[in-house]
Amino acid sequence: MLPEDNTLPNYNYEAKKILCPMGLEYKKIHACPNDCVLYTNDFAILKVCLTCGLSRFKKKTDRSSGEEEIESLHAKVLWIDEAFSEFGVESRNLRIGLPIDGMNPYWNLSSKHSSWPDLLVHVYLSPLIDDLKMLWDTGVEVFDAYREEKFTMRAMLFCTINDFPAYGNLSGYSVKGHYACPICEENTSYTQLKHGQKTAYTRHRKFLVRSHPYRRLKKAFNGCQEDEIASTPRNGEEVYQRVKNINIVFGKTQKKSTERNIWKKRSIFFNLPYWCKLDVRNCIDVMHVEKNVCDSVIGTLLNIKGKTKDRVKARQDLVDMGIRFELHPQSIRKRTYLRPAFHTLSKKEKKIFCECLHSVKVPQGYSSNVKSLVSMQDLKVNWFKVSRLSCVNATTFACGYS
Template sequence: MELIKAIHVGQCTGKRKLSPLISGPTQPGNDIDIYLAPLIEDLKHMWETGVEVYDEYKKESFILRAMLFGTINDFPAYGNLSGYSVKGKCACPVCEDHTNWIRLEHCQKNVFLGHRRFLNTKHHYRKWKKAFNGESEEDRAPSPLTGDQLYEKVKLLSSKFGKPFSGELVTGGWKKKSIFFELPYWKSLYVRHFLDVMHIEKNVFDSVVGTLLNIPGKSKDGINARLDMQSMGLRNELRPVKKDGKRTFLPPAAHTLSRKEKKIFCKFLHNVKVPEGYSSNIKSLVSMKDLKLKGLKSHDGHVLMGNFLPIAIRSILPENVRWTITKLCFFFKAISSKVIDPEKLPTLQNEIVVTLCELEMYFPPLFLT
């Protein structure tokens, strides 16, 4: 994982510039605070004292002050910067100990279900039992901690740098007080760390396409996934069936594509032509021989997810599954737009919760890692 290759903080005077470099192929993990210490000192100076800047238009000098609005990072980097352990059963820094997780016995993965608790209290999905875990949902969504509440939880935590001993490993919860709390305004910010959408979008795209095309290593469906569904009592009609005592047959699920449908899907993407500079040559990413996609970069996944995937699946999947994937694509396209209407954000929030519930209904639990 590439956490931070270089950090550049320039000031308008052009006289001071901070450029700490992290060398080597491995990211520093919890030790990122050591590299950030000089940056924090400059940010404190910019907030408390400021720098004198000359305004050429008004022909006068003024004191320029600046603040750090937040960080933008992928989810593993979120854990290093915020001090929360984003691995294991309580990987959600909002839900914390109330994270709804299940350990899959055969796939050996933690999956995160229970999205119905984020629906409004009268939504009909809350009463559906068979489509989910066999029970109705009465829980409410946990409330995010304010900056002051979070600071009270971490203010007494000490940071231990370097490689920890086995007895010092933190497997869940808050593991340190982030160095960003040295900024006097940090705990007052409503949001402190922002997730990079394109990283998440690429992972989701790989899971969706890998499952639809049954790409080895990327598919979220398989014998182990079906055995886990069987042990959880979900969709018993999809449990593996042994034929002749040797071969194992997997009944087709709602997301299963026939070879003909896979060819239709891949042929469409293979024939897509885009303007120069818009994305990679999509034709080169599609293998018609193996019926799979290969060599995708993050931006390729972004382009395919937001524009071409809804078109590619419009004639090859059941309507309910097709519409669920399409809504997922529309969500990523909406939040990746250059301009977002703030009044539409609550609607997007409600729609993505419903979409996640439907993904939980149609795809194996392994899909929601």
């Protein structure tokens, strides 16, 4: 992989001999097999979990020592405008964003196993929080090679970047069910679809300014004008007041609480002294939103089986909602007929669309080979063959063309 005259070490052992004297070694931390606790700090000398009673050590097998190893955390360092005056005096202090996502190391989308850079279990974030508190309170002494001087560098975590399910894990908010919007909370507008058996979140026009023309449109939306004003997002202090008294015991053996509460736990990030002062703490990764929306748009335009959102049940839900009368299904001789929608493409139009994608050329590294994704015989796009990032780039071009 590397040129013959490279100076990088050839073996892991040689790399360790360089890194360890510099203080870049890794540390192993034992964990309860039921995810109840990490054996560090006050629990370092325990041999039995105080929550579930399970032994700290597993019985030795033929090829396993039984130790649980915590993966190293790699945070992407970003520089942002500083809101804390004392912290901002030193321009070399770090503002850290923590991106979290899953990956499948075996390229098999049907596999039940996946790898996560960060385990989204509350107790496994404890070592990270301890390091972040130390970097905020005291900092570490580092050497600035450019200025040829030593200084105390501090760091703060200003946000996490993740998809929506990970948002729920990190923030402690329940992102499923009727109140899945973390902004509206109990005021979330939803409709339970009878035929599609899904929860549809509606009335998004309330987030627009009062003078926006979309608010006055009826036929294009739900048949009514929108006069409601969106809820004001809670700041960090308000969220902390709601979750500070939530008592939860972690571990696989613990029974889930039957109490219905949209806030499930107090996020461990509130242990950071500055976390509740941040208005935006958990950010949604645009890549996931873009990928999912593009998949649905392309699947619906090309009427790809299993991917299109324009199905019989969706049309039947329109009947129950009393909107889009021109799209209501019709029963003719014991068969259900769906009228073409304005977005319905003819076979000729599908062919033109696929030919455009099939012939597209993009800069190297922009995406995977788009040509291999397009089936001219079936007139469909096989997004599942590519990685998520490549799919985003390809579908961005496709939606721009459409």
